[in-house]
Amino acid sequence: MKNPPALEQLIESLRCLPGVGPKSALRMAYHLLQRDRQGASGLANSLQTALQSVGHCELCNNFSEQPVCPLCSSERRETSQLCVVEMPTDLMMLEQTQSYNGMYFVLMGRLSPLDGIGPKEINLDKLIRRAQDGIVKEVILATNYTNEGEATAHYISELLKLRGISVSRIARGLPMGGEIEYVDSGTLSYALQGRRQY
């Protein structure tokens, strides 16, 4: 006794979602067919629309429905600074600080050889072309301070320095409200090394 073929196919297809294994896929398929057919139909349409209309901005590589995204085509941005982030969410967080007005480049990932993500997958060729447009004066690396984010930043900095482009890395130290008693020693050690003249 098995599920009907179209249902088995749906269960299999749901497994392309990250973090969804056989049990979750089964639960999702039952839920959609039993309790939320409207949602399932909406999801199918949204997937197709997104696949058709969402591509990447030619300049910043972020998701965009236009060839050049609204942020890159804005005339009020400082074009001499280029901030490199891993994901669109990082870009949004930086925008929320309202303390940066330059351009961005979104890698859409981080170097992670074990997951098969190398320089090509995170569009480093495109980044290097972008950084050599003659207008960008400084590349600010704002990848995460995880092992993979650090490795990515290091790799990019080497590539860019070879081409004579000025590269910087966002600071590491105590977070706002951070207490020395509770912070880990790695962070504290970097906070000491990165001290600034008052």
Place this chain on the structure above:
Amino acid sequence: MKNPPALEQLIESLRCLPGVGPKSALRMAYHLLQRDRQGASGLANSLQTALQSVGHCELCNNFSEQPVCPLCSSERRETSQLCVVEMPTDLMMLEQTQSYNGMYFVLMGRLSPLDGIGPKEINLDKLIRRAQDGIVKEVILATNYTNEGEATAHYISELLKLRGISVSRIARGLPMGGEIEYVDSGTLSYALQGRRQY
């Protein structure tokens, strides 16, 4: 700075999946658009195919692509017994035991008033019609021994007994390999009450 509208729409649509909140939906959408467009397209197709072709068997209420599913149309089943289960997976587990050869009825859920699942959502009208076909002699309630499964079994047994239908409930007791020292006292108490003459 927001995501493009088609991407926002996809994130919203993914939230119809059970257990998927805003963060997971965002992660899934990025993954699909960035690393698995083929999977996304396959998922859209599978959803549409399943919505079109998967309905419910007229007899057992299980998912089926035919009006009557292969199990219900089989001529080698014992038609006087009707086993009521919560989900298709329960049916499959029972079939795997190869110790039951009767018919099934799949509720597609359990009574759960807090989740808005009442008698109508678990198709009790259809079950009662099915049990009164004149051929079914015994209804075996094989809902889970959870609180909700128990409440469901109790509710159904009342409905069926009112209509003069013989109802039984699968046994509760020590599992295979179960040791008295380690079993919970509720199970042990039921194992005692449910003792059988040797």
